[in-house]
Amino acid sequence: MTQQKDFDTVALQWDEEPRRVKLAGEIATAIKENVPLSKEWDALDFGCGTGLVTLQLAPALQSMTGIDSSSGMLERLGAKIQQSGFQNVCTELCDLGKGELPAGNYHLITSAMTLHHIKEIIPLLQSLKTLLHPGGWIALADLEAEGGRFHEDPTGVFHNGFSREELSGMLEEAGFSAISIKTATEVVKGESTFPVLLATAKSD
Numbered sequence: 391m392t393q394q395k396d397f398d399t400v401a402l403q404w405d406e407e408p409r410r411v412k413l414a415g416e417i418a419t420a421i422k423e424n425v426p427l428s429k430e431w432d433a434l435d436f437g438c439g440t441g442l443v444t445l446q447l448a449p450a451l452q453s454m455t456g457i458d459s460s461s462g463m464l465e466r467l468g469a470k471i472q473q474s475g476f477q478n479v480c481t482e483l484c485d486l487g488k489g490e491l492p493a494g495n496y497h498l499i500t501s502a503m504t505l506h507h508i509k510e511i512i513p514l515l516q517s518l519k520t521l522l523h524p525g526g527w528i529a530l531a532d533l534e535a536e537g538g539r540f541h542e543d544p545t546g547v548f549h550n551g552f553s554r555e556e557l558s559g560m561l562e563e564a565g566f567s568a569i570s571i572k573t574a575t576e577v578v579k580g581e582s583t584f585p586v587l588l589a590t591a592k593s594d
């Protein structure tokens with residue numbers, strides 16, 4: 391059994407990795423292309439980290455709440471919110487692995503590269519669905535099944551990516567409909583290329 395990774399220790403340097411910033415931009419673009427974002431929507435980004443995706447989506451939404459279990463990551467995001475003057479973004483410390491959920495209802499729930507850090511995914515998706523307004527969207531970006539080659543340090547990695555069938559099956563089991571799985575982009579690491587999937591679905 392793997393333990394939870396301490397993201398606090400990497401928070402200050404998180405945005406200094408160009409590959410990460412590029413990936414976040416590509417995931418945000420894929421979400422914008424596949425979900426009809428609205429300035430009337432309240433959104434939740436779980437595992438938001440330093441907000442690399444969160445802050446790119448926020449201008450197209452009424453509000454954006456970034457939640458994360460790492461106070462260090464949220465401090466970095468908080469500083470960026472202040473520096474850039476975002477009025478519609480807030481953060482909340484929340485460990486989804488412990489069943490903690492934010493208050494409120496949302497039109498959209500997003501996540502980038504976080505699902506593989508959550509052990510029990512179907513109960514999480516079921517809980518998240520209760521936060522969505524009827525007809526609300528979920529958009530999840532994560533690695534396609536990669537056989538454990540992506541992370542040099544496997545601490546806190548509960549899933550070595552996901553197959554399309556797994557993602558689709560988990561969303562279906564959690565009660566989502568209109569499920570679509572696409573390749574959002576890919577990450578090049580050394581000699582290897584890792585596809586990143588975007589799963590979108592709706593709450594009835």
Ligand SMILES: C[S@@+](CC[C@H](N)C(=O)[O-])C[C@H]1O[C@@H](n2cnc3c(N)ncnc32)[C@H](O)[C@@H]1O
Nearest residue numbers: 397437438439458459460485486487502504507
């Ligand atoms: C790989 S990072 C991705 C961060 C950000 N979405 C991005 O694309 O840069 C994974 C994030 O998920 C958060 N995380 C991991 N387990 C979590 C949990 N159980 N509850 C909430 N957040 C969690 C970590 O603290 C970290 O910020």
